[in-house]
Amino acid sequence: MSQISPEVEKKLGAAVERMPAFPKSVQKVLELTRNINCLPRELVGVIEKDPVMTVKILKVINSAAFSLPNKMTSINQSVVYLGLNTVKNMALSFAAVGILPRTNAAGFDVQKYLMHSLTVASVARALASHQLAGEVDPGDCYIAGLLHDFGKVVFAQFMPDEFKAALQYCHDQGVPLHVAEAAVIGADHTVVGSMLAERWQFPPTLVACIRNHHEDGAQDGMGDCLRMADQICRYRQFGDAGNPYRVGEAVVAPQRFGANIDAVIESLGDLDKLVAEARSFAQVEAE
Numbered sequence: 001m002s003q004i005s006p007e008v009e010k011k012l013g014a015a016v017e018r019m020p021a022f023p024k025s026v027q028k029v030l031e032l033t034r035n036i037n038c039l040p041r042e043l044v045g046v047i048e049k050d051p052v053m054t055v056k057i058l059k060v061i062n063s064a065a066f067s068l069p070n071k072m073t074s075i076n077q078s079v080v081y082l083g084l085n086t087v088k089n090m091a092l093s094f095a096a097v098g099i100l101p102r103t104n105a106a107g108f109d110v111q112k113y114l115m116h117s118l119t120v121a122s123v124a125r126a127l128a129s130h131q132l133a134g135e136v137d138p139g140d141c142y143i144a145g146l147l148h149d150f151g152k153v154v155f156a157q158f159m160p161d162e163f164k165a166a167l168q169y170c171h172d173q174g175v176p177l178h179v180a181e182a183a184v185i186g187a188d189h190t191v192v193g194s195m196l197a198e199r200w201q202f203p204p205t206l207v208a209c210i211r212n213h214h215e216d217g218a219q220d221g222m223g224d225c226l227r228m229a230d231q232i233c234r235y236r237q238f239g240d241a242g243n244p245y246r247v248g249e250a251v252v253a254p255q256r257f258g259a260n261i262d263a264v265i266e267s268l269g270d271l272d273k274l275v276a277e278a279r280s281f282a283q284v285e286a287e
Contacts (some may be wrong), residue, residue, distance in 0.1 A: 002055075003246070004186055004187040004191060005186060006126035007186075008186035008187050009187075011159070012154075012187060012191065012192045012195060013195065014158075015154050015157075015158035015159055015192065016154060016156075016192060016195045016196050016199055017043050017158075017199075018157075018158055019099070019153075019158075019196055019199075020099045020125060021200070022092075022095045022096075022099070022200065023045065023050065023053075023095055023098070025046055025049060025091075026050075026053070026091055026092060026095040028046045029043060029046055029047065029088055029091050029092070030088075030092070030201070030202075032046065033084070033088050034084075035202075038084070040076075040079045040080070040084050041076075043079065043084055043087065043088065043149030044075045044076045044079055047075045047087070047091055048074075048075050048076075052189075053091055053094060053095075054075055056094050057075065057078065057087065057090045057091065057094070058072055058073070058074075058075070058078070059280075060090060060277075060280045060281060061078050061082065061090075063280040064276065064280075065273065065276040065279070065280040066277070066278040068081070071178060075087065084205035085137075086139075086251070087138035088139070088217045089121075089139055089142050089143065089146075090280050090281075091144055092146070093118070093121070093281055094281070096117075096146055096147065096150070097114060097281065097282070100113075100114065100153060101153070101157050103154070104157050105156075105157040105160035105161070105164075106155070106156040106160035106161075106162055106163040106164040106167065107164060107167075108152065108153075108155075108156035108163065108164075108167070108242065109240060110153075110156075111282065112239045112240040112241070113149065113153070113239065113241045113242070113277070114150065114239065114241070115238060115239030115240075115278055115282055116148075116149070116233055116234075116238060116239030116240055116241040117145065117146055117148070117149055117150075117239070117241070118146065118239070118277075118278035118281050118282060119233045119238035119239055119274060119275055119278045120146075120148065120149075120226070120229045120230050120233045120238075121141075121142045121144075121146040121229075121278075122142070122145070122230035122270065122274035122275075122277055122278055123145070123228075123229035123232050123233060123271070123274060124141040124142060124144060124145035124225045124226050124228075125138040125139070125141050125142040125225075126138075126229075126268050126269075126274060127141065127225040127228055127229055127257070127264075128140075128141040128221065128222075128225045129267070130267060130268060130269075131257065131267070132221045132225060132256070132258070135221045136220070136221030136222050136225065137222075139220050140205075140206065140222055141221075141225045141226065141229075143202075143206060143208065144206055144209045144222055144223075144225075144226045145201075145226055145229055146229075147193070147197060147206070147210060148193065148209070148210055148213050148226055148230065149189060149193065149241045150189075150193045150195075150196055150197075150210075150287070151188070151189030151190060151191065151192035151193030151195075151196065151210075152177075152189045152193075152241060152242065154189075154192045154193070154196060155181070155185070155189060155192065159185065162184055163181075163185070163186045165184045166180045166183075166184040166185055167180070167242050169183060169184050170242065170243065171225075176214070176243055176245070176246075177189075177241075177242050177243035178190060178243070188214070190210060190211050190212070190213060190214055191211065193210045193211070194207050194208070194210045194211035195208050198273075205222065206222075206275060208223075209222050209223050209226055213226050213227055213230065214227075218253065218255055218256075219253070224252075224253040224257075227252040227253055228251075228252055228256070228257050228264065229251045231245070231249070231251065231252050231261065232261065232264065232265055233255075234264075235261055236265070236271070238275060238278070239272050241279075251264075
């Protein structure tokens with residue numbers, strides 16, 4: 001990644017500062033779950049004090065996407081049945097979705113972006129669970145997928161003219177969007193996204209994963225799961241974050257997953273269930 005100019009860095013910093021923070025309840029959830037000794041009842045207590053978050057989580061858990069045998073009626077039940085990490089990731093997902101702008105002057109389709117991010121999150125988690133079990137936390141991979149492109153939201157909301165020009169450059173020149181952003185804006189969405197993740201006090205490993213997800217070469221388990229998931233979701237057109245899949249595009253991280261993208265997809269089983277889960281999140285937020 002080339003160095004950005006002080007002028008561009010200052011402009012990006014100002015844009016990041018204008019992004020809203022997560023709700024206090026979600027900040028507390030993140031604070032608690034950084035402690036490996038966090039007790040489930042502590043997490044439950046925080047979420048249950050946020051009635052809006054509670055209703056949204058229960059709606060998704062009881063949706064067709066999860067196909068649970070019995071209806072969940074409390075966060076406590078949900079944590080017992082699904083686990084602390086799953087419920088934490090749901091809380092974080094709704095917080096991230098909740099601060100997305102409904103419209104923007106760049107003409108960036110936020111709903112398609114949201115579907116892309118949610119499906120990348122689910123596929124990254126599946127890759128970690130199926131192929132890297134014991135090497136990386138699937139929940140961390142989910143969060144990386146959810147937040148990896150958030151820098152585009154910053155651009156669309158607070159630098160709309162430049163981002164609109166970058167989207168057009170990407171289309172006209174047939175280059176990846178991050179290349180177009182660097183050419184037009186002077187930095188790409190990985191830079192501003194990692195700045196935002198730092199501001200939100202995410203772990204350094206996640207900040208680095210967001211910053212490096214367009215870098216070539218092998219990365220750690222979380223980085224490779226994210227890059228592979230991103231490519232799968234663009235290949236299968238799950239949502240649209242402004243960067244289309246290009247025929248002949250080299251498969252990322254082949255040393256981990258193999259160079260045949262169709263074989264990697266087949267190894268994950270039924271992706272329709274992951275898409276249904278993502279759609280449930282998006283629909284509940286839109287209600």
